[in-house]
Amino acid sequence: MTAKKKRKWSYMPIGIFADPDLSPRDLQVMGVLCSSTNEYSICYRSQVKIAKLLRIGRTTVHRAIQKLIKAGWLEREGGKRKDGGSCSFIYRVINKDLLTADQADLFEPDLEEEAQRREEKRCENGRGLSTQADTYNNETIITIKDDDKAAASGANMRNARFPSHAKRQEDTPLKRYTNAVVSAIAELKPELDVARMSGGTNPIMGWFTVGCDLERDVKPAIAMVLERAPVLPRSLNYFTQAIISARKSRTEIAEINPRFVKDGGQAKVKRARELEASRRSCSNAIDELSAEFAAGGV
Structure with a gap:
């Protein structure tokens, strides 16, 4: 990646949404840090400013950062900002989703490529492609452990192992899921352009990964948040806490009463x-x- 193409901020690691040790508040803090990082995943933002932006206490921010560091998603060390001002700590986002250990040049996640990996995995297992092309089946995509295995065996060897028709598939569940979310937001708030938001559609992959249902979790939560939001959201991560909470409530009630359907x-x-x-x-x-x-x- 050339100097002209270097990104001024990094995406949130996809796997962080499935981390059971992190709360929605921790994900919010991580989202602010990621939106403030440079091309090397370094962030100079102070905890006071993060707390002010999220309208929470500095102690809450400090506790969230400690949990992120313990979980391995963040590194912290002393330093100074480039403008010469004092800064108690600088933060470095650790993207554990990457296939390599090099964090200096974060790649931009490709939704179609990630979804295609899942389809190729189905072919490798002898199951073929999904026959329900017009339904939303929230299947979990390849996990981090699967990515590590693929990297160890050589990603370039996949070209000879999978049928060519799997690589040509463009209409994947993840792509349909993403398009449906974008369309729903456009209907609720036509002036909200997802393509120009911080992080783009990347958070949608996180919702898809943890199994958030489009009709029962995502759409109702987005409608509720947009109705109460004082200003237009600048990132789809603004909806993450509400969507994850909706899914959690639905699954907990379903465990108590299997016949319950939130519809x-x-x-x-x-x-x-x-x-x-x-x-x-x-x-x-x-x-x-x-x-x-x-x-x-x-």
Whole structure:
């Protein structure tokens, strides 16, 4: 990557969204750090400014950074900013999703390429491509461990191992999922351009990876957040906490009551059927009484 093409900020590592030790608040802090890093994943932003931006206490930011460091997503060391000002610490984002250990030049995640890896994995296992091309099946994409295995065996060897038709597939579940999210946001807020937001559509891959359902988690959460947001969001990470919380609530309730389905449309149809049945019952009772009165000569 040439000097002219070097990015001024880095993406959040995809695997961080599936880290069970991190809370939505930790992901928010990580998102601010990633949006402030340079092409070498270095961030000079102070904890005070992060706390002010997120409208939380500095102690909360400090605690989140400690958890990120412990989980291996962040490094911290003393230093100074380039403008000569004092800075207690500088931070370095560690992208554990990368196939190599070199963190100096972060590549830009390609949604189509990542989704294609999952399809090629299906071919390798003898399952072929998905037959449900028009449905949203939140299948988990290749994990970090699978990526490490692929790197060890030589990524270039894949060309001879997979059928060519798998590489030509463009309509993947991840791509359809991403397009559906972008379309939903465009309908709710036409003035919100996802392509120009910080990080682009990269956070959507995180939602897809952890299994957030498009209709039951993503769309309702985005609608709720946009309705309450004081200003237009500058990154899709603005919705991450609400979407993850929606999925968590849905799955927890489903574990308690497996028959529970969080779908207002189904409940509305059920209520309409019950109301119609009640009306028919009342109408039949009135008809019977009318017939009895008529038979009695009343």
